[in-house]
Amino acid sequence: MFKHSVKVPRLYKVAAVIAKEVSDGKGSIKQLVYEKQKKHPNIKALYALVSTLYQRQGEIDRLLKRSQFLEKEPRSDIWLSKILIVELLWGRKTLPGQSKPENTVRAYEQIFKAHLSDEKPTEIVISQGTFKPRYVRVNSLALTQNEAVEGFREEGWTLSKFLDKTNYKEFLNKIALLNEDEFMVDIHIPNLLIFPPKTEFYRHPAYKNGSLILQDKASCLPVHILAPPPGSKVLDMCAAPGMKTTHLAAAINDDGTVWAVERDKRRFETLDKIVLSSGAKCVKTVNKDVLTCNAEDFPGVEYVLVDPSCTGSGMSDRVEANQMAGDQNRLEKLTGFQIKILRSALTRYPDVKRVVYSTCSIYPEENEDVVRQVLETNYNFKLVPAQQYVGDVWQNFGSSEYGDIGKFCLYAKPEEDLTNGFFVAVFERLKEGEENLFFNTRIFNFKKHVQAKERRRNRKFDRGVNEDGEENVDVQEQGQLLEKKSEDESLVETDQTKIAETETAHEDAANGDQSRKKKKKKKFEEAPRISEEDICAEVEVEKKKKKQKKKEVETIVEEHIEPPLTKKRKSKSNEVAVEATEENTEMITADEVKAKKKSKHSKSENVETDLVVQVTPKKKKRHKDDC
Ligand SMILES: C[S@@+](CC[C@H](N)C(=O)[O-])C[C@H]1O[C@@H](n2cnc3c(N)ncnc32)[C@H](O)[C@@H]1O
Numbered sequence: 147m148f149k150h151s152v153k154v155p156r157l158y159k160v161a162a163v164i165a166k167e168v169s170d171g172k173g174s175i176k177q178l179v180y181e182k183q184k185k186h187p188n189i190k191a192l193y194a195l196v197s198t199l200y201q202r203q204g205e206i207d208r209l210l211k212r213s214q215f216l217e218k219e220p221r222s223d224i225w226l227s228k229i230l231i232v233e234l235l236w237g238r239k240t241l242p243g244q245s246k247p248e249n250t251v252r253a254y255e256q257i258f259k260a261h262l263s264d265e266k267p268t269e270i271v272i273s274q275g276t277f278k279p280r281y282v283r284v285n286s287l288a289l290t291q292n293e294a295v296e297g298f299r300e301e302g303w304t305l306s307k308f309l310d311k312t313n314y315k316e317f318l319n320k321i322a323l324l325n326e327d328e329f330m331v332d333i334h335i336p337n338l339l340i341f342p343p344k345t346e347f348y349r350h351p352a353y354k355n356g357s358l359i360l361q362d363k364a365s366c367l368p369v370h371i372l373a374p375p376p377g378s379k380v381l382d383m384c385a386a387p388g389m390k391t392t393h394l395a396a397a398i399n400d401d402g403t404v405w406a407v408e409r410d411k412r413r414f415e416t417l418d419k420i421v422l423s424s425g426a427k428c429v430k431t432v433n434k435d436v437l438t439c440n441a442e443d444f445p446g447v448e449y450v451l452v453d454p455s456c457t458g459s460g461m462s463d464r465v466e467a468n469q470m471a472g473d474q475n476r477l478e479k480l481t482g483f484q485i486k487i488l489r490s491a492l493t494r495y496p497d498v499k500r501v502v503y504s505t506c507s508i509y510p511e512e513n514e515d516v517v518r519q520v521l522e523t524n525y526n527f528k529l530v531p532a533q534q535y536v537g538d539v540w541q542n543f544g545s546s547e548y549g550d551i552g553k554f555c556l557y558a559k560p561e562e563d564l565t566n567g568f569f570v571a572v573f574e575r576l577k578e579g580e581e582n583l584f585f586n587t588r589i590f591n592f593k594k595h596v597q598a599k600e601r602r603r604n605r606k607f608d609r610g611v612n613e614d615g616e617e618n619v620d621v622q623e624q625g626q627l628l629e630k631k632s633e634d635e636s637l638v639e640t641d642q643t644k645i646a647e648t649e650t651a652h653e654d655a656a657n658g659d660q661s662r663k664k665k666k667k668k669k670f671e672e673a674p675r676i677s678e679e680d681i682c683a684e685v686e687v688e689k690k691k692k693k694q695k696k697k698e699v700e701t702i703v704e705e706h707i708e709p710p711l712t713k714k715r716k717s718k719s720n721e722v723a724v725e726a727t728e729e730n731t732e733m734i735t736a737d738e739v740k741a742k743k744k745s746k747h748s749k750s751e752n753v754e755t756d757l758v759v760q761v762t763p764k765k766k767k768r769h770k771d772d773c
Pocket of ligand 1 (some may be wrong): 386387388390407436455456734
């Protein structure tokens with residue numbers, strides 16, 4: 147008679163498969179848990195096992211090493227063993243069955259516990275962005291922070307105090323070590339509370355009545371940094387689902403006006419619901435494409451938040467981010483749209499004092515590079531260091547590849563800030579006598595490149611060029627010419643000629659050879675243009691393959707910098723803009739989700755907000771949510 151071996155409980159087997167797939171980069175824990183629910187319906191238990199495994203990864207690896215488990219048990223399945231260790235040490239604290247893997251792990255229980263007691267508590271490894279606390283913003287229009295803290299204490303929560311605002315590292319450590327019943331107050335964002343990961347609030351009455359808003363810390367940075375005072379007139383250009391709109395209303399204490407513009411009909415409905423539940427009276431929701439709006443639509447607007455559609459790479463797990471990175475085409479379309487919308491914020495509203503540009507993306511193409519391109523053609527705004535709004539302890543900024551632009555911009559990073567990935571840049575209107583240091587900087591930055599190119603060109607054309615009788619183009623004149631241009635964003639669409647001419651002029655100034663200027667102008671007209679492509683290829687040369695860069699530049703040139711568009715070009719440009727914004731996905735509310743979940747689980751999740759928990763991609767375009 148054969149003796150049938152005792153089977154490992156399916157829960158552990160499925161959890162081990164998910165853990166391995168996460169490690170192989172096949173998806174996020176959440177996504178894979180939902181995918182595997184047919185194999186095991188207890189989603190909560192699966193999620194708890196796998197996420198604890200990743201939270202405790204450092205400890206588990208050390209336990210395995212110190213106990214020499216892998217050497218002594220070479221036939222054991224590593225992922226299953228890890229899941230069983232999680233259950234034994236941090237889960238149910240017991241293993242229910244008598245299967246071989248369970249018995250093997252159980253045999254090490256005392257050894258593991260002995261090694262565990264040697265671990266310093268601060269050694270908890272915050273692994274690869276998987277540890278994310280639950281952030282809860284107190285809607286200050288409904289409740290004060292103190293009232294919320296007291297309320298939670300009465301419910302049995304313990305406030306874990308952290309007072310040293312200068313020690314960000316220690317603060318993060320403390321968050322990582324929060325006990326199940328502890329919560330903290332954030333040191334950067336007022337009215338933001340921090341709970342252990344996965345703390346559920348969906349049934350909490352204060353969440354249901356809009357007094358508590360489930361909003362990641364990084365997503366609170368843009369409004370905190372825009373900082374409109376009470377009484378302000380504020381424009382939220384890309385508003386749905388409305389996390390930042392309600393934050394803006396709270397920032398101005400419901401005193402003033404917040405215009406919240408959302409182009410997509412379905413998302414607009416969600417926006418309306420969220421604004422309503424927040425109790426804000428100062429918000430005017432507008433269902434329009436903000437690119438069709440101007441100063442008459444928002445009279446006297448002083449502060450603008452530009453939080454456009456983006457890849458959402460900051461919200462994604464590794465895999466989705468990688469997939470998105472491969473989707474170069476979409477990235478290009480999005481950056482074109484982002485440049486357009488930021489540029490309209492900086493050019494259409496004459497009373498605007500401060501503009502914040504934010505994305506939930508970690509790609510410089512959507513961040514520093516958008517800022518760079520917009521700054522280079524704007525002479526009314528300057529970029530200001532975002533750090534001043536979060537204090538010296540902030541540690542993540544833009545890429546040094548962008549020089550001071552990088553330094554001035556701010557990132558939130560999942561592994562380091564325990565938040566979603568986010569980018570913020572702040573612009574302020576120039577005061578008299580001030581200048582935008584980055585205006586036309588590429589002309590200076592790429593002067594060497596241009597000179598080299600020009601030398602090559604001279605070699606080619608010098609023989610046929612008449613030295614005399616051509617018009618002089620002066621640097622200053624070029625500056626004046628640009629300044630006289632309309633402030634409208636259309637400036638840049640007709641601007642390439644000016645930029646190229648200015649480059650030529652800079653060349654001339656540097657050479658001090660006035661007599662050659664006319665000749666150069668002629669050469670400029672006759673010779674192949676110093677194109678946007680030439681310029682950008684120099685910036686990006688370290689970053690991208692030449693081929694990809696060429697594509698990107700062409701898109702940007704088509705959409706923004708080309709000389710007045712021909713009819714054909716115009717229609718193409720419009721198509722691009724439409725496509726870029728059509729990648730929105732439907733959003734449905736928590737109740738709707740519950741109903742849907744009963745029938746079928748969607749793989750997509752709303753990555754930006756927990757309040758609106760799920761998105762369903764539109765039928766034709768299957769892209770990630772616009773967060
Ligand atoms: C990143 S989401 C905004 C998130 C929002 N700020 C929040 O905090 O809840 C971008 C939103 O901009 C909207 N959008 C895209 N293009 C737009 C346009 N041209 N005009 C107005 N809204 C637009 C998208 O439909 C999407 O809802």
